[in-house]
């Protein structure tokens with residue numbers, strides 16, 4: 178999905194992280210690259226150039242906050258601005274209710290209804306489908322087939338020709354169900370008749386959500402369509418379909434975002450589980466390949482080294498206490514996997530053979546072992562001999578081999594620390610450190 182856009186943005190940011198320092202020339206290149214890749218993904222020219230202007234302006238005029246480096250600051254701005262470009266986060270209602278799907282022929286209504294029903298099912302709610310497309314001959318059959326395929330109840334009578342009448346009977350039939358999803362008629366364009374029918378149906382059903390399905394391959398025209406439906410029938414959100422099969426998704430998303438009707442879901446394939454809740458922050462983080470950027474920036478601030486620890490380390494002092502401090506910093510930052518995924522400048526791909534979860538378990542154990550050492554042992558690990566190893570193992574519920582493994586890793590870490598001294602300490606150290614001593 179959006180591979181080209183994603184690659185383009187990643188390349189632009191990689192150039193930034195690879196540059197010696199951030200200056201106007203670097204920013205010019207960064208914004209030029211971003212603009213180029215946005216345009217290639219069909220984002221409106223004006224939107225793209227406004228965005229890049231803001232990135233430049235903010236990067237030059239805003240001060241980096243809370244211990245961020247100049248590059249991190251720019252990355253954060255790029256991230257912020259891209260998030261704003263794709264819309265606001267909207268909560269999707271997970272309470273019992275009624276959802277009406279609207280959209281033109283072939284937009285993906287019926288498919289998306291199946292996906293959403295399955296989505297609710299997985300959350301432990303009971304959905305049921307009601308077919309209100311009385312015009313297209315095969316519509317009722319299609320809905321019934323889909324329903325039986327995903328094991329969801331469905332009311333799609335072929336003999337009733339009035340959507341209101343169908344709704345009435347369906348609501349009565351599915352009184353005990355949590356979520357009722359209505360498949361409304363489509364048409365080749367949003368004309369007066371369709372608008373009338375949808376309005377009437379809406380007034381009767383009183384849905385909590387009216388979702389417009391728009392195919393992403395429309396590019397910027399997706400936004401125009403959303404605008405039209407919003408004006409004529411009122412919609413609460415957009416289900417953007419076919420994101421997997423177009424390079425114009427950037428245009429579709431950004432043009433929908435400016436209509437003020439939030440994108441709530443995206444469809445990423447024909448299968449029933451190809452559905453994603455649309456969350457602008459997560460979407461952009463993934464697109465630019467830096468994992469949960471926001472999370473990193475906040476957590477990294479919290480988990481920053483204590484200055485006195487950093488100082489000690491810089492002086493070359495690295496006892497078990499400093500080692501423990503580091504392990505705890507890592508823990509505070511969240512799971513190793515997400516921290517690694519979040520590090521700007523680190524490739525997001527982690528070698529398959531490296532078992533993160535196991536490593537994380539290990540680090541937790543190490544912390545417990547260090548905590549069962551005496552003050553002397555922590556300050557001068559050299560004194561830890563076989564009997565002491567035995568005692569530490571016993572005291573921390575570990576094996577002697579575990580303690581030896583900890584000692585080995587501590588020694589390696591100490592060596593690493595000696596290698597880095599001077600600038601780029603603090604968080605930089607943590608990043609390099611975490612990367613190196615676990616065999617990357």
Ligand SMILES: Nc1nc2c(ncn2[C@@H]2O[C@H](COP(=O)(O)OP(=O)(O)OP(=O)(O)O)[C@@H](O)[C@H]2O)c(=O)[nH]1
Pocket residue numbers: 280281282283284285286287288289313316362363364390418419420421422443444445446447451
């Ligand atoms: N690749 C891809 N195909 C999709 C997606 N969503 C729907 N489709 C395909 O789009 C086509 C039309 O989907 P339908 O669900 O029948 O669309 P509809 O809006 O109900 O169509 P009408 O009832 O005829 O108005 C089907 O071939 C679907 O498999 C998606 O997210 N990705």
Ligand SMILES: [Mg+2]
Pocket residue numbers: 286287288316319
């Ligand atoms: Mg349909």
